[in-house]
Amino acid sequence: MTNKTNETNRPTHVIYQVLGEGDKGHWIRIGAAWANRDGKGFNLKFDAYPISGRTVIREVQDETRDGDGGQE
Numbered sequence: 001m002t003n004k005t006n007e008t009n010r011p012t013h014v015i016y017q018v019l020g021e022g023d024k025g026h027w028i029r030i031g032a033a034w035a036n037r038d039g040k041g042f043n044l045k046f047d048a049y050p051i052s053g054r055t056v057i058r059e060v061q062d063e064t065r066d067g068d069g070g071q072e
Contacts, residue, residue, distance in 0.1 A: 009034075013042070013057045017050035033057055 011032035019026045031046040042057075 011045075011060060013059055015044065015046065016056045016058065017048070017053050018056050019053040027056075030055075 012035055013033035014029055015031035015033055017028045017030050019028070028048075028050075030048040030050060031044060033042045033044050035042055
């Protein structure tokens with residue numbers, strides 16, 4: 001496998017469940033997303049399905065970050 005292939009297999013976005021608002025919001029990582037090859041959509045992989053709060057998809061910024069998704 002080449003590095004280029006490895007890079008395209010990595011998630012480009014992280015899926016979060018967000019409970020609360022503003023500084024008191026709690027961001028829980030619940031999955032990942034990858035752009036489709038044609039660039040017209042995304043493949044989503046959920047590790048959990050939220051039943052409350054809202055769902056936010058954010059671009060991956062730092063591979064080492066885990067947990068808090070930050071501000072909207």
